[in-house]
Amino acid sequence: MIKVTIIVPAHNEEDTIIPLLEAVNNSVKRLPLIESEIIVVNDGSTDRTGILIKNNPDLYDLEINNTINGGKGSAVISALKQATGEFVLFQDADLEYDPLDYQILVKPILEFDADIVIGSRFLAPQWTRVHYFWNKVGNRLITLTFNVLNNTTFTDIYSCYILYRRSLINVQELRYHSWQQQAEILTLAVLKGRVFYDVPISYQGRTYQEGKKIKCRHILSIFWALFLTRLRRS
Numbered sequence: 001m002i003k004v005t006i007i008v009p010a011h012n013e014e015d016t017i018i019p020l021l022e023a024v025n026n027s028v029k030r031l032p033l034i035e036s037e038i039i040v041v042n043d044g045s046t047d048r049t050g051i052l053i054k055n056n057p058d059l060y061d062l063e064i065n066n067t068i069n070g071g072k073g074s075a076v077i078s079a080l081k082q083a084t085g086e087f088v089l090f091q092d093a094d095l096e097y098d099p100l101d102y103q104i105l106v107k108p109i110l111e112f113d114a115d116i117v118i119g120s121r122f123l124a125p126q127w128t129r130v131h132y133f134w135n136k137v138g139n140r141l142i143t144l145t146f147n148v149l150n151n152t153t154f155t156d157i158y159s160c161y162i163l164y165r166r167s168l169i170n171v172q173e174l175r176y177h178s179w180q181q182q183a184e185i186l187t188l189a190v191l192k193g194r195v196f197y198d199v200p201i202s203y204q205g206r207t208y209q210e211g212k213k214i215k216c217r218h219i220l221s222i223f224w225a226l227f228l229t230r231l232r233r234s
Contacts, residue, residue, distance in 0.1 A: 002109060003035040004028075005085030005166070008060070009075035010040060010093035014048040017093050021059035024091060027099035034106055037061050039079045040093075044069030049093075073174075073181035080171040089163045097160045101201040105163050108197035115168060115193030116186070118154055119161030119201035126202050138219040145223060146183065149230045150190050155198050157186055158222075168192045180225030187229040 006024060010017050021040065028036040038060040042050040044067060053063055064078050080088065087109065091097065101119055108114035143157045162182070168189040176184050190196065 001033055001035045002087065002106075003037060003085040004087045004089055004106070004163070005037045005039060005079075005083040006089045006091050007076060007079040007083070008038065008040040008091045008093055009043055009072050009079070010045065010049050010053070011043040011069055011072075011075075012045045012047045012049055013093040014045075014052060016095045017049050018052055018056060018059070020091070020093050020095055020099075021056065023095075023099045025059055027102045031102060031106055033110055035085075037083070037085050039064065039082060041066060041075040041079050043072070043075040071178050073177035073179070076181060077171060077174055077177065080166075080169075080174075083166060085166060087163055088166050090160055092160045096204050098202055098204070101161065101199075104199045104201065105161060108195075108199065109163070112195060112197065114195045114197045115165045116189050116196045117163040118156060118196075118198050119159050119163075120154075120156035120198045121159055121201060121203040122155045123198055123200035126200075142183070142219065142222055142226070145226055146186065149226060150187065152190060152196060153198075154196070158182060159201070161201055162186065164189045165193065176225055178221070180221050183222050183225045184229045187226065188233065191233050 024038060028034065039062045040053055040060045041064045042053050050065060062082055064082065066075060066078060089105065091099065105117050105119055108117050139156065139158050143154055146157050147153060169185060173188065174181060174184060
């Protein structure tokens with residue numbers, strides 16, 4: 001059995017948090033040879049997200065309640081400090097990503113002993129909701145820069161679905177607490193890992209009106225984090 005810690009950061013996601021956790025539970029039950037640990041982080045929500053989480057303890061293994069909203073990166077760090085799985089998988093609480101794709105994500109681990117698997121929205125998924133053009137351009141530029149710096153061929157490094165071997169990252173080394181953190185985690189993991197895979201996933205992207213949080217202006221700080229993280233490990 002391979003144990004996977006699924007980290008679910010949530011900030012003001014009262015409409016989706018319970019359907020999402022139910023979907024996660026239904027998905028992990030279908031995974032052969034996989035043991036799951038679900039950690040949900042209520043990151044300073046001001047709506048009913050925290051109450052809904054507390055009222056449904058059967059849907060997760062550990063709840064972390066951050067009284068102040070520190071951002072997704074801070075939520076991830078607090079969960080990584082408690083994680084016990086051999087692998088870590090990130091899961092947003094907004095239902096943009098379908099937990100049914102876990103079956104695709106774990107396959108390279110079970111069959112090829114992969115260290116990192118990224119769920120790509122650009123590898124001929126079954127369906128993808130049309131989303132913002134400039135967000136896609138920004139993602140492509142970030143991914144291209146990452147591949148140049150690290151000699152890799154990933155297609156979507158800012159997908160939510162990143163599954164990686166937990167031993168590749170020392171949580172104490174993580175410096176970023178905002179959107180840059182994903183670039184940092186992937187850079188550190190690639191430098192220590194050996195076997196990497198992309199797999200296709202479907203994507204039900206939200207609009208800003210529906211609650212989408214990342215914006216094009218974040219791209220500059222992500223580029224900066226990519227270069228700084230690579231330099232400090234060169």
